[in-house]
């Protein structure tokens with residue numbers, strides 16, 4: 001599986017990731033917060049055929065480009081059922097909270113993803129882990145073969161997602177972080193914001209995980 005990070009053109013938006021199954025060129029695109037030239041070009045240059053748009057959660061900075069990406073790529077939108085309402089709501093997507101000056105094109109899930117689901121593209125697989133706390137329907141995508149986790153806004157380098165917005169819950173976030181660090185062995189972690197990290201670093205150095213023990 002080849003991983004291409006598509007970094008946001010504006011700091012208010014999230015990291016997006018293009019994951020390509022190299023044997024078949026089938027691909028998934030994680031968190032199309034925006035869907036502008038750099039995202040379109042990254043996909044075009046890679047020769048990938050994007051099958052699914054996978055959403056780690058429903059906040060605007062991760063989902064606002066989902067409509068355009070679906071139209072352009074013909075890919076299917078997948079989100080946890082508890083965050084689906086964000087796709088058509090300025091309130092639940094936090095656009096009102098952050099006074100985001102953009103249009104939301106109401107979308108629905110083409111299919112739901114829940115804990116334990118396995119998403120297949122080509123010969124690659126991603127396992128879904130439900131990790132509520134930052135939002136009720138937050139998920140992480142995990143490749144055991146490639147030892148990588150796409151953690152959305154649940155786990156960041158040395159810290160974790162905020163829980164003070166609508167739908168947030170600190171106890172749930174802590175339980176989700178515990179589930180992640182209970183995975184066996186080390187994994188590279190690609191978060192929704194800022195730089196990549198790995199589980200061993202977070203087990204030792206994460207500000208919130210250290211205080212949970």
Ligand SMILES: [Zn+2]
Pocket residue numbers: 014059061062153192193
């Ligand atoms: Zn975010």
Ligand SMILES: [Zn+2]
Pocket residue numbers: 057059134153
């Ligand atoms: Zn978020």
